Every structure is written in C-alpha cells, then in structure tokens.
Amino acid sequence: MKYRELIEKMTLEEKASLMSGKDFWQTQEIERLGINSMFLADGPHGIRKQAVAADHLGLNVGIPATCFPTAATVANSWNDELGERVGEYLGEEAISQKVNVLLGPGVNMKRNPLCGRNFQYFSEDPYLAGKMAAGYIRGIQSQGISACVKHFCVNNQEERRMAIDTIVDERTLREIYLTAFEIAIKEGRTKTIMSSYNKLNGTYTNENIHLMKDILRGEWNYKGCVITDWGGSNDRISGLIAGNELEMPTTAGETNEEIIQAIKGGKIKEEVLDQCVDRLLELIFTTEEVYKRPHIEFDVDKHHRVAQKVAEESIVLLKNDENILPLKYGKKVAVIGEFAKNARYQGAGSSIVNPTILDHTMDCFNESGIVSIGYEPGFERYGKKNKKKIEKACELARKADVILLYIGLDEVTEADGLDRQSMSIPENQIDLLNALYTVNSNIIAILSCGSAVEMPWINKAKAVLHGYLGGQAGSRAILRILSGDVNPSGKLAETYPIRYEDTPSFYNFPGKEVSVEYREGIYIGYRYYDTADVNVLFPFGYGLSYTTFEYSDIHVSRYGATFKLKNSGSVAGMEIAQLYIGCKSKEIFRPKKELKGFTKIFINAGETKTVSIPFDDKTFRYFNVKTNKWEVEESEYEIMIGASSADIRLKDTIFIEGTGAPLPYDKETLPSYYLGKTNNVSIDEFERLIGRKVPVSKWDKSKPLGYNDTIAQCQYAKGIFARFSYYMIVFAYWFLRKIGKRSTANIIMMSIYHMPFRGVARVTGGVINMPMLDGILMMVNGQFFKGLVHLLKERSKKLNMEKNK
Structure with a gap:
C-alpha cells in the first residue's frame, strides 16, 4: 500500500469515516492528518455545481458553466480527439469551481431507444462508445482532476433502475456491455468508476464480486476508486468487500458504524478497509495538487466558441432532397417552431447545466446571411394542441420560399429517472407539419432531441437536419450548417428503426417488476438489424455531406486496412470511414458485421488521401463461455470499409489463425441466435443460452415489503x-x-x-x-x-x- 504509514496513524473510526460522504457532494476529511475533503460534481457535458442547497435532481440552479453538446451529440462526430478537447475544457472549468471528481462520461449502451437517459450516453456500439469515452477521460484528467466513468454496468433503463435485476448471459455482458468500460479504463486510465444502481444476475453491481473483483480489479488491473451512484448502496459491508471505496451521499455515520462493527465482530478483516482507504487517499492527494497553483478563471467566450465547434462537427444531415441545403442566397425563410425561439439544447435531471451564454436561433440570423421573413411558434412546447398557432404559422409559410421547422422532444420527455413512453415526437408538432405541407412543401425539419425518434412524416420534409442536443451554442451551429458556412460531417452513433416494434429489445423493455431479461443477447442496434435483415430508417454510421467521397484500392494486412479516399465533390469536407469485420465461419453465432475501427479525415475538393485503420486486440476476439476468456476463432474474415454500416464501399478477406478453443455452444439448441433473429426469443432458449433458470420476473405479492421493494x-x-x-x-x-x-x-x-x-x-x-x-x-x-x-x-x-x- 502506498500510504501505509499514514493509514497506521488513523483510528478505525477515522478510516471508516472516509468510506462515505460528508454531505451530498463532499467526502470526509481528517484535519489532524492533513487529509482534505474532495468535491464531486455532475458533469457529463458541463459542470453542475449548485450554488445553494445541493440535490441530485437538478432542482437548484448551478454555478454558470459552459453547456457543451451532450454525449449522444458528440458521439455523432466520431472524433475522439474532439472528445478529448471537450474533456480538457470540462477539466478547466471543474478546476475553476474547485471540483476534484467530475461525474462522467456515461458509457452505457443504447440497448433500447426509449431509455430516458440515452442523451447522456454515446452509442449502441461499445467500440465507438469506449473510444469516445477514453478521449473525454484523457482530456479531463490532463487538467489534474479525475473523471468518473458511469454507470458500471448494464444500467439500460431508468424505470425501477434502483431495484431492477438485469439478467444477461456472460458473453453478451463482456462483448456488449463491458467493452466500452474496458476501453475507458485501459486507454483512458480513468481514476474513478461509478457503480450502477441495479442488480446484475441477482447481485447489486457494487457488491458483485465477479464484476468488481474478477473482471475490474483482476482482468483489467484497475487500481482506482469505485463510487456508488447517489443512494446506490444496498449492503455496505458487501460493497466494501467487493472493493467499493466510497458511498455517496452521506449517511450521517450510519454505514460507517456498520463497517466498524463488522471489523470488530470479525466479519471482515481490517486489511480490506485499509486497501480501500489507500485507494481513496491516492484519489484525494492526486486531485488536490492542482489547487496548490494560483486560481485561474476560464475564458467564457473561448469555451463558448469551442462548444459551437463541437456542435458543428456533431450535427447530422439525414435527408437533402433536391439539394435544398445549403440554402441558396436570397431565399426567403419562414422560421417556425417553439424550439427556434427557446432552444432545446440539453437533457434534464442530474445533468442540467446553467449555461454561461445561450444562443437562440432568432438572435443569430443577422450574422448567418439567411433572410428570415418572420417567426411563429406553431405549437405548444409541452404537447397541448393549439389551432390558432398552426393557422398563424401557415400564414407565414405561404409568404416564404423555404420553411425552417424546428421540432423535437421537450425537456420533460427525456430525463434522468424516466423512460420515454414512445418513439414519436408530440402529435401537435406532426399536426403542424401536415398543415404546413399543404401550403408550402419546401420544408426543412430541424430536429432537437437526444435520442432516436420515429419519422413517419419524413416524406413531407425535403431535408432533415438533426442537431441532437447541441449545447449552449447549438443554435448558431445549426444556422452555419444551413447556410453552408460549415459542411455537415456528423454520422449517427445509433440506428434509427422505422418503428419501435422493430427494435430487438421491444418485447423485453423495460423490466417492470423484479427483473429485465436481455434475451436479444449480443444483437443490439445494427448488429441485430443487419444480421436479421430488418429494414431501418437510417443505419448506424449514416450521415450526408454537401460533397461526395469515393473509396478505392483497399489493401488488408495482418496489421490493418489501407485504402484511398477521394473528395469527388466541389467543397471541402470531412468523411468518417468505418471498418467492420465479419467472420465467415458459422460455428459460433456472431453478428453479420461489427465495428472495429474508424477515422475522420478532412479532404479538400478533388483531393485524394491514403487512409489506414489499424487492427487491435479487439478486432477478432469473442468471449468464449466454456473457457471463460477471450478467444479468436480460426476463420476467414471479411474486412469491410464503409460510409455506414449499410453502405459498404470496399471489401477484402484475411485468414486469421485461432486460439483453438472448444466451441462454446450447441448450434441445434440456439436457433434464434444462430439466425440473428432474436427480437422474440423464448424463455426456454434464453435459459439454454445463459445455462440456468431465469428468476421469476413478477413480484411475489404475498410477501411483506422489504428494504429493496419500491x-x-x-x-x-x-x-x-x-x-x-x-x-x-x-x-x-x-x-x-x-x-x-x-x-x-x-x-x-x-x-x-x-x-x-x-x-x-x-x-x-x-x-x-x-x-x-x-x-x-x-x-x-x-x-x-x-x-x-x-x-x-x-x-x-x-x-x-x-x-x-
């Protein structure tokens, strides 16, 4: 232990006191030994340090901070260097507010489009999510403080999140739900991890020995701290044994006393507590070094400009019929939609940021060069129908060449703690769109929301620009795309199904009572749609540009793939080239294709660049449940380079020698998984996959209610x-x-x-x-x-x- 001498000077009571918070956001201190308290703050896309009494729901206003685009938005940039830059600025602002630990980024998978917290998460793909998170972490921690990756793990629904038991097979757990955390830890070197509220296969995550010790501390050699989500401790002693250092918030000494009595009674050894104290001291001492330097305020305007640059690179152009975008000079534009005047720019709940500056569309027109002939809200923000507003909007639309229609989801629809009820945008907004279409068909829909939505109305829009939740400068960034000052380069980090019923987890989301079963297994997102051959509205990795790109001359070696990429259009732009692999063997069920690399390249018009995407230790691996480790299957592998998961431009094959592991499955007993059609797997087949009976998913209403009942x-x-x-x-x-x-x-x-x-x-x-x-x-x-x-x-x-x- 690094701090053995210091720990030997502590009383048992002092050591135990460090294991839980001093209040809602601060840790305990021991003044006589020079151990100071740390401050922890929400901060996935901006610092939320509350100016008055602290809470976890976002009720109290935070100290002003830059509101950067949310993780779901920045993931569409596919630019981990940009993520690192965001992290650096988040770290700077954290230091200006004397924060030691920034609670983010979140890397949970987008298992289902209705999860209310999807706006805080990067992707449905663990490789992309992990790489983006590692960038954020490097940036945050370059400033001397700690990032805190969350929520570890399989926290993929908000309803009953503090009690739900997630039932998932080991291979799916490793390949889909843990890989992003693994990359964040090994490549980002995060100093802290936040455990999730839920159970994993019957045991709360922060007490789960297999998760916390075997995998996190053992296989990944993680040396940092584990912090509970707020109020997420169930059995404090079990959590301590599993290596959970810090329980938040304070319990006013109640659980500290539990630790003391457990040691005195011989339930756990004091050495277990000492090791946890040692890791916590390392976090305290390394994150307070920065505060020995002179205090420096961050540059508000500079950070605002960075937030705008990030938004510009993350906006996705989904449709552009007749090249209606960029807007032609002199076109008269009618601006319609409540979100144009009052921007929808961030999520809700624990991540609410009080922005330093806030751009609204109507305030930015003069500098955009776009000629606006007026504005009408057109709809009530929170769904109430209003015919008069639609009529006024139609009056304005008749006078315009083009309509900019700002629609999307409101703040109370996408929130920490609640799942969405449907994939639709509010009906009153669709009514407005339909009415406008009858008077002017030149409609450009600008979407503002943090997750996938259904678009049965898309044939009535000539263009669709998805700004996601673009942060405090998102409105100006959108206008710069519309005007052509910026060429859009974002691509979707999640698939957009045609309808919610098409999603692989449709029949198993959310868990309503005791448990939720991940019966779809490894087939989430594009892994399912591509393998099961299900049509989608927009595929994973999709996004349009104002220019075109040609791919050619692929060469594959054992180190990676090299190819040529030409900007064949008339304007400079950035392209996101994606590397997928597909195993040609049919002995082990696998998705048709899996993302294993990507790069974002700026290319001038007419220019050709040679691009290389390397292989790494995750390119060909799969998790074998018989050997309980990562293996490589001997086979021919198809190497695919694409502009999206559905737009593969180049292919080649390579033979890869395997590790000789025994086959993990009996093909005859798992037909749905071998076909990839796993949206409605029977309980019998799911039990054959996980190798055990699943627990009863319904409440036993005859039993008295206990601590873990809701x-x-x-x-x-x-x-x-x-x-x-x-x-x-x-x-x-x-x-x-x-x-x-x-x-x-x-x-x-x-x-x-x-x-x-x-x-x-x-x-x-x-x-x-x-x-x-x-x-x-x-x-x-x-x-x-x-x-x-x-x-x-x-x-x-x-x-x-x-x-x-």
Missing part, C-alpha cells in the same frame, strides 16, 4: 396507510401533468415512485436512518401503530445521540 409496490401492501399513500402519489402525478406541471410530476416518479425503501435512508443524508425505516416498513405491512411507535422511538434515539455528540 414505493410503487405499496399498491399491494397490507397496510391501508401504504395503499392510500400509493394512490395519493399516483393522483398527484396525474394532477400535476393535467395542470401542465410536467417537470414536477416527473420528479415524483424519479424520486418517489420507483425508489426502493432503502433509498429513503440512503438519499436523505441521515434524516431517516435504517432503524426508523424499519418502523415505516411495519406501517406499510399492516402494523401501523406498532410501526409508528417504533419510528418515533428510533427518531428520538437518533436526536438524543446527535445532541450528545
């Missing part, structure tokens, strides 16, 4: 008090939505409805402790008066203890 389950409680409380919560949610208070209604779902009872103690910072919670559970389970007496008695005991301190 408030939502009070609808089945024995206690009248609990059932009444449940219906009051449901009514409050309905009523608040009815009167237009949708953000407040969402908070009820996020912070109450899906909260496990243990979370009440873990998130309240010690206001309610576990003995008090026992009293609440007695009341819930039908022993109202006994529970009330117990609750009051324990509260009195707690208050007396606090007085005597």
Whole structure:
C-alpha cells in the first residue's frame, strides 16, 4: 500500500469515516492528518455545481458553466480527439469551481431507444462508445482532476433502475456491455468508476464480486476508486468487500458504524478497509495538487466558441432532397417552431447545466446571411394542441420560399429517472407539419432531441437536419450548417428503426417488476438489424455531406486496412470511414458485421488521401463461455470499409489463425441466435443460452415489503396507510401533468415512485436512518401503530445521540 504509514496513524473510526460522504457532494476529511475533503460534481457535458442547497435532481440552479453538446451529440462526430478537447475544457472549468471528481462520461449502451437517459450516453456500439469515452477521460484528467466513468454496468433503463435485476448471459455482458468500460479504463486510465444502481444476475453491481473483483480489479488491473451512484448502496459491508471505496451521499455515520462493527465482530478483516482507504487517499492527494497553483478563471467566450465547434462537427444531415441545403442566397425563410425561439439544447435531471451564454436561433440570423421573413411558434412546447398557432404559422409559410421547422422532444420527455413512453415526437408538432405541407412543401425539419425518434412524416420534409442536443451554442451551429458556412460531417452513433416494434429489445423493455431479461443477447442496434435483415430508417454510421467521397484500392494486412479516399465533390469536407469485420465461419453465432475501427479525415475538393485503420486486440476476439476468456476463432474474415454500416464501399478477406478453443455452444439448441433473429426469443432458449433458470420476473405479492421493494409496490401492501399513500402519489402525478406541471410530476416518479425503501435512508443524508425505516416498513405491512411507535422511538434515539455528540 502506498500510504501505509499514514493509514497506521488513523483510528478505525477515522478510516471508516472516509468510506462515505460528508454531505451530498463532499467526502470526509481528517484535519489532524492533513487529509482534505474532495468535491464531486455532475458533469457529463458541463459542470453542475449548485450554488445553494445541493440535490441530485437538478432542482437548484448551478454555478454558470459552459453547456457543451451532450454525449449522444458528440458521439455523432466520431472524433475522439474532439472528445478529448471537450474533456480538457470540462477539466478547466471543474478546476475553476474547485471540483476534484467530475461525474462522467456515461458509457452505457443504447440497448433500447426509449431509455430516458440515452442523451447522456454515446452509442449502441461499445467500440465507438469506449473510444469516445477514453478521449473525454484523457482530456479531463490532463487538467489534474479525475473523471468518473458511469454507470458500471448494464444500467439500460431508468424505470425501477434502483431495484431492477438485469439478467444477461456472460458473453453478451463482456462483448456488449463491458467493452466500452474496458476501453475507458485501459486507454483512458480513468481514476474513478461509478457503480450502477441495479442488480446484475441477482447481485447489486457494487457488491458483485465477479464484476468488481474478477473482471475490474483482476482482468483489467484497475487500481482506482469505485463510487456508488447517489443512494446506490444496498449492503455496505458487501460493497466494501467487493472493493467499493466510497458511498455517496452521506449517511450521517450510519454505514460507517456498520463497517466498524463488522471489523470488530470479525466479519471482515481490517486489511480490506485499509486497501480501500489507500485507494481513496491516492484519489484525494492526486486531485488536490492542482489547487496548490494560483486560481485561474476560464475564458467564457473561448469555451463558448469551442462548444459551437463541437456542435458543428456533431450535427447530422439525414435527408437533402433536391439539394435544398445549403440554402441558396436570397431565399426567403419562414422560421417556425417553439424550439427556434427557446432552444432545446440539453437533457434534464442530474445533468442540467446553467449555461454561461445561450444562443437562440432568432438572435443569430443577422450574422448567418439567411433572410428570415418572420417567426411563429406553431405549437405548444409541452404537447397541448393549439389551432390558432398552426393557422398563424401557415400564414407565414405561404409568404416564404423555404420553411425552417424546428421540432423535437421537450425537456420533460427525456430525463434522468424516466423512460420515454414512445418513439414519436408530440402529435401537435406532426399536426403542424401536415398543415404546413399543404401550403408550402419546401420544408426543412430541424430536429432537437437526444435520442432516436420515429419519422413517419419524413416524406413531407425535403431535408432533415438533426442537431441532437447541441449545447449552449447549438443554435448558431445549426444556422452555419444551413447556410453552408460549415459542411455537415456528423454520422449517427445509433440506428434509427422505422418503428419501435422493430427494435430487438421491444418485447423485453423495460423490466417492470423484479427483473429485465436481455434475451436479444449480443444483437443490439445494427448488429441485430443487419444480421436479421430488418429494414431501418437510417443505419448506424449514416450521415450526408454537401460533397461526395469515393473509396478505392483497399489493401488488408495482418496489421490493418489501407485504402484511398477521394473528395469527388466541389467543397471541402470531412468523411468518417468505418471498418467492420465479419467472420465467415458459422460455428459460433456472431453478428453479420461489427465495428472495429474508424477515422475522420478532412479532404479538400478533388483531393485524394491514403487512409489506414489499424487492427487491435479487439478486432477478432469473442468471449468464449466454456473457457471463460477471450478467444479468436480460426476463420476467414471479411474486412469491410464503409460510409455506414449499410453502405459498404470496399471489401477484402484475411485468414486469421485461432486460439483453438472448444466451441462454446450447441448450434441445434440456439436457433434464434444462430439466425440473428432474436427480437422474440423464448424463455426456454434464453435459459439454454445463459445455462440456468431465469428468476421469476413478477413480484411475489404475498410477501411483506422489504428494504429493496419500491414505493410503487405499496399498491399491494397490507397496510391501508401504504395503499392510500400509493394512490395519493399516483393522483398527484396525474394532477400535476393535467395542470401542465410536467417537470414536477416527473420528479415524483424519479424520486418517489420507483425508489426502493432503502433509498429513503440512503438519499436523505441521515434524516431517516435504517432503524426508523424499519418502523415505516411495519406501517406499510399492516402494523401501523406498532410501526409508528417504533419510528418515533428510533427518531428520538437518533436526536438524543446527535445532541450528545
């Protein structure tokens, strides 16, 4: 241990105190030994350090910080160097606000397009997500502080995220859900990881020995710290044994005492605690070095310009019929859509950033060169229908050559803690589009949202430009694309299905009660659509440009692929070339193609460049469940270079020698997986894949409710008090939505409805402790008066203890 001498000077109580927070965002300090507290802050796309009382829901305004485009947006740039630059600026701003640990980036896979937090995640592909995350981490940590990769792992739904049990086979876990974390750790060298709320195959992730010790500490040789998500600790001792250093937020000393008693009682050895303390001290001491230097404020204008550059490179042109874009000089433009005036530029929940500057479309027209003849909102932001607004918009549209129609999803639809209800954009926006089409068919739709949406209306738009959530400078960036000042170069980091029912996880998302089964296995995103031959609206890796590119002369060696790329159009531009591999053997089921490399190249008009994309240790590997390790199958492999997963321009083959591992599967017993048609796998076949029976996915309504049951389950409680409380919560949610208070209604779902009872103690910072919670559970389970007496008695005991301190 690096800090053995210092640790030997600590009392058991002091060591235990370091294992949980001092308050909502700070860690404990030990002044007599010169150990200072750290500050942790949300920051996937901008620093959220709250100016007043801290919370985790984004209720209180943060100190102004640059709001960069979200991860889902920047992933469309396919530029890990750009991600590293974003990280550097995030790190600078973190230092200006005296933050030690920045809680991001998030690298969970986009298993399903309805996950409410997809705007915070990079991609459906682990290789792309891992490379982008590694760039962010290098940038953040180059400033001397720590990044914190999250949420480790298989946290792919928001509903019941604190209690859901994710059932997934080992190969899928390794190849799809852990690879991005592996790249983030090995290439980004992140100093901290945040464990997720959920269970993995029956055990909470931060207590999961296989995940935390065998894989993270063992195989990946991770030396950094593991931090719980806020309120995400279940059994503190089990978490400590698994190597979870820091529980956040504070529990007012309750779990520290559990650690002390566990050591005194011989349940765990003190050496286990010492090792956790040692790793935490390394994080504290290395991230406070930067604060010994003179304090420097960041350059607000410079950071705003960088945010604009990032947005420009991340915007995706999805459709451009008749080359309506870029806009021709002198065209009269009608600007329609609520999002034009009040930009939709970031997600909601724990990542809300208070921007230093905020560009709105209507304020940026003068410098764009685009001639606007006026603006109409056209629709109510939160879905309410309004015929008068549509009529006014149509009046304006009649006078214009072209309509710029700003549509998308609102802030309360995409939020931390809630999943989306559908893939549609609000009906009132579609009504507007249909009405406008009858008076002027030159419609350019500008989308603002953080995830995939259905587009049954797309034939009524001549162009579709997807800005995603472009941060505080996103509106200006979009105008620069529309005007032609910038040539679009973004490509989709996720597939857009034609309809939600086409998605591979359609029948198994979200888990509504005890568990969620990942029956689709390794076939998520394009891996499924390409293998099962399902048509999509826009494929993974797709994006248009104002120029064209020609691919030629592929040469494949054991080191990688080399080819020529020519800008065959009339304007300079950037192209994202993608390398996919496909195994020709049919002995082990595999996707038709998998992304194994990419590069983004700037090429002047008429210029040709030679491009190389190297192979690496992940190019040909697969995880063998019989040998329990990564293997290479001996086979011919097709090497594909494409402009998207569906637009392969060059092909070649190479023979790769294998590692000689035994075949992991009986082909006859897994027909769906060998065909790749896994959107509706039977439970029997899924059990053959995972090699065991799956747990019952429904609640046992006959059992009393316990710590890990949720408030939502009070609808089945024995206690009248609990059932009444449940219906009051449901009514409050309905009523608040009815009167237009949708953000407040969402908070009820996020912070109450899906909260496990243990979370009440873990998130309240010690206001309610576990003995008090026992009293609440007695009341819930039908022993109202006994529970009330117990609750009051324990509260009195707690208050007396606090007085005597």
